[in-house]
Amino acid sequence: MIYSMTGYAALTREFEGGSLHLELKSVNSRFLDIHFRLADELRPYEMAVREKISARLGRGKVECRLYFSLARGVQQNLNQEMLAGLQSLEAQVRALMPEARPLAVSDVLRWPGMFGDDGVDFASLGPVVLALADAVLDEFSASRAREGDKLAAVILERSRQMRAVVAQVEPLIPAAQAAFTAKLKQRLEEALGSADDSRVLQEVALFAARIDVDEELARLKTHLDELERIFKAGGAVGKRLDFLMQELNREANTLGSKAAVAEVTQAAMNLKLLIEQMREQVQNLE
Numbered sequence: 001m002i003y004s005m006t007g008y009a010a011l012t013r014e015f016e017g018g019s020l021h022l023e024l025k026s027v028n029s030r031f032l033d034i035h036f037r038l039a040d041e042l043r044p045y046e047m048a049v050r051e052k053i054s055a056r057l058g059r060g061k062v063e064c065r066l067y068f069s070l071a072r073g074v075q076q077n078l079n080q081e082m083l084a085g086l087q088s089l090e091a092q093v094r095a096l097m098p099e100a101r102p103l104a105v106s107d108v109l110r111w112p113g114m115f116g117d118d119g120v121d122f123a124s125l126g127p128v129v130l131a132l133a134d135a136v137l138d139e140f141s142a143s144r145a146r147e148g149d150k151l152a153a154v155i156l157e158r159s160r161q162m163r164a165v166v167a168q169v170e171p172l173i174p175a176a177q178a179a180f181t182a183k184l185k186q187r188l189e190e191a192l193g194s195a196d197d198s199r200v201l202q203e204v205a206l207f208a209a210r211i212d213v214d215e216e217l218a219r220l221k222t223h224l225d226e227l228e229r230i231f232k233a234g235g236a237v238g239k240r241l242d243f244l245m246q247e248l249n250r251e252a253n254t255l256g257s258k259a260a261v262a263e264v265t266q267a268a269m270n271l272k273l274l275i276e277q278m279r280e281q282v283q284n285l286e
Helices: 040-056 080-096 105-109 126-169 172-192 198-210 214-233 238-257 262-282
Strands: 007-015 018-027 032-038 060-070
Touching: 007 126, 018 126, 032 040, 040 060, 040 126, 126 172, 126 214, 126 262, 172 262, 214 238, 238 262
Parallel strands: 032 060
Antiparallel strands: 007 018, 018 060
């Protein structure tokens, strides 16, 4: 399987007294970077969920949201001791700082532990949390695999287009080399007065070597073969493909610098455009 680093999944588990909701979403990143947003009551389960995510994912910036919702009709009781403590602290602060903004009701209700006695035993939710994490990770991996398939199809299509460019320009190379070599030889003869002059033969040989792009075209095809092999192997392909994009771009640059005819120059530009399009997609693969 080929996995994208972009994915999303969310599930909810209902049980007596309320429901647990777990949401995962990710974007591309050089490494695995996991961020949690969860209620304080569920904080003890962060490490276990983190380990499950790390075991399933290799790269990506992942955001995990885990929260609990109380069932409708369940009475929530305020923590009276904490409420009295807040009231006392607010009075002390405002005595020293009369201009300070008073606590709003919404601030008090969001205070960690304010609903301490809600009838839910969070310490017993471990199996539910871990089972929910497994289910969400299954869906999350499936979404990343679907996205990975789409990215792979785009990249392989660009690879086919690159092969077509190489196949189109390759037959033009011998004739272009012969024409430019003949033109150079003629100019050197006019300047030096002799076609047998060793300097003429030496300059012609050097020029022929400088415009010879057979090696670059061969390496381009070899790199494209490797690209397709990597996709067939599957797994974590992002870093290998990123390196391969650099190699493809290097060969395209060399091809352009050694171009002896306009057709080869245009082919090099087309290749670089296709490589850049592939590189943009490769950045999203795990």
